[in-house]
Amino acid sequence: xxxxxxxxxxxxxxSETLSLTCAVYGGSFSGYYWSWIRQPPGKGLEWIGExxxxxxxxxxxxxxxxxxxxxxxxxxxxxxxxxSVTAAxxxxxxxxxxxxxxxxxxxSHYMDVWGKGTTVTVSS
Amino acid sequence: SSELTQDxxxxxxxxxxxxxxxxxxxxxxxxASWYQQKPGQAPVLVIYGKNNRPSGIPDRFSGSSxxxxxxxxxxxxxxxxEADYYCNSRDSSGNHxxxxxxxxxxxx
Numbered sequence: 001x002x003x004x005x006x007x008x009x010x011x012x013x014x015s016e017t018l019s020l021t022c023a024v025y026g027g028s029f030s031g032y033y034w035s036w037i038r039q040p041p042g043k044g045l046e047w048i049g050e051x052x053x054x055x056x057x058x059x060x061x062x063x064x065x066x067x068x069x070x071x072x073x074x075x076x077x078x079x080x081x082x083x084s085v086t087a088a089x090x091x092x093x094x095x096x097x098x099x100x101x102x103x104x105x106x107x108s109h110y111m112d113v114w115g116k117g118t119t120v121t122v123s124s
Numbered sequence: 125s126s127e128l129t130q131d132x133x134x135x136x137x138x139x140x141x142x143x144x145x146x147x148x149x150x151x152x153x154x155x156a157s158w159y160q161q162k163p164g165q166a167p168v169l170v171i172y173g174k175n176n177r178p179s180g181i182p183d184r185f186s187g188s189s190x191x192x193x194x195x196x197x198x199x200x201x202x203x204x205x206e207a208d209y210y211c212n213s214r215d216s217s218g219n220h221x222x223x224x225x226x227x228x229x230x231x232x
Contacts, residue, residue: 035221045159045167045210047221058219094166098221103155103173106189109214109221110157110172117166 002027004115006095008080012122018082022095022115029053029076033098035111036069036080038091046091050098051078085122092117127215128156128224135230136201144196144227146211153218156194156211158187161226167210171196198229206231 008020022034030053038046049059051069059067068081082089096111128148136142146156155174159167169178171187184199194213198205211224 037223044226045161045212045223047212047223050221060220099172101173103176106153106155106174107214108155108157108173110169110212111159111167112169112172112178114166114168 002097002113004095004097004113006093006115006118008093008118008120010119010121012085012120014086014122014124015084016122018085018089018093018120018122019079020093020095020118020120021077021079024076024078024097029073033100034071034078035096035098037094037096037111038089039094039117040088040091048080048082048093087122090120090122092119094118127222128211128213130209130211130224130227132225133228133230135232136198137232138203139200141197141199142201142229144198144209144229146194146196146213146224147192148213148222148224149192150213150216150222151189151192151194153216154213155189156187156213158185158194158196159210159212160205161208161210170209201229201231203231205229 003025006022033050035050036048051057066083071078094117095115097113158171161167175187186197188195209227215222
């Protein structure tokens with residue numbers, strides 16, 4: 001059974017760089033996309049970006065200038081860096097596995113396995 | 125901002141049926157997936173594709189889609205179904221994922 005274990009610094013000062021890593025255990029790393037999602041306190045889910053095993057990435061346009069997602073296939077890990085953080089970046093950050101299939105008439109993208117989340121607080 | 129629109133809150137009497145909807149143009153090309161999130165927990169996938177449930181999800185959860193609207197139906201809602209529900213789909217460009225704003229379900 002696939003499990004995602006994530007870690008990284010939980011307290012940052014404004015202007016610092018957020019850095020999180022997610023490790024994949026118990027399943028294949030290739031053949032999937034791997035996503036980062038965040039959730040500010042009391043608010044909804046926001047997709048940050050995704051990467052596949054080859055390193056192909058897509059980013060949320062609202063964060064693209066500050067986000068870098070990378071992959072280390074030798075360790076079955078992928079990482080998130082978000083630069084120049086502010087208090088608005090305070091959130092729980094999740095990693096997730098994304099599947100892409102054609103099921104019926106339409107395409108289906110869905111995230112079937114999630115990490116437990118890492119709380120990141122930005123405060124001076 | 126999200127291209128998917130959900131009602132902020134819905135309530136249902138215990139044992140009754142409730143439908144949670146998600147609207148967006150991208151739903152004409154992509155099925156929505158649905159996630160249940162309880163306080164302090166990570167989201168859990170409950171419906172994907174046309175109407176598929178991951179292993180372990182009760183069959184009282186079902187999904188449907190028509191035009192630009194996707195629906196999550198809970199038939200015979202239980203107290204443990206009280207949670208936030210989010211829809212998710214690729215956006216109209218096909219390059220990004222998006223989430224609806226979430227629906228808080230209260231079971232009365």
